[in-house]
Amino acid sequence: MDKNKTTTVWTQKEQFESDNPSGHKLTMYATANEENKDTVGYGPKALMLSSLAGCSALDVISLLEKMRAKPKDLKIEVTGELTDEHPRYYKNVKVDYHFYGNDLQLDKIEKAVNLSVTKYCGVMEMFRQFATVTTEIHHHTS
Structure with a gap:
């Protein structure tokens, strides 16, 4: 273990x-x-959001390199909504994936993100134990 x-x-x-x-x-x-x-x-709670982005970003870039579909750039924005009562924790989390490049292979990007979200990112799975997590993919030409 x-x-x-x-x-x-x-x-x-x-x-x-x-x-x-x-x-x-x-x-x-x-x-x-x-x-x-x-x-x-x-702050410890913000660091949790950064950990989620980092975990998924590592998966996505690694998968896209294997698929020979590396974008020019990737930015992940994670927004967490805290509960009102103590102990305050994230109840809703939104992960926005922003891909940049002129020749983005959208099908491979979607596959890589889905694999990270559903199979590989352990931090994402930890968040799902206490929060509703949603994701969205954005494509930008550069």
Whole structure:
């Protein structure tokens, strides 16, 4: 069974430094605190949305490379709607895939996104355990 381990250390006030299994570090902070507005780092809930985008992006680009259909660029926007009551968590999440290029192979793009969403992206599956997740694909010529 694979395991991941991170260590998070309190650095000051409402800021923490967390590592990941590769040893890289990032700063997390309480987003509600005005003192943290200039901090270079992430709020924990926003980081979850970034993890979802990153997980799916890695799948999609890898699949498209294998299909020889790599776009010029890919941007993923993830929007999460939090519950009103505490503990606040994402109840609705929308993932917008934006593909850029002049010769986009739309059928292969759709296949790669569908495989990521339904089969490969573990973060997407984790989100589905507590949120309604919707996706949309957008094509842009450049």
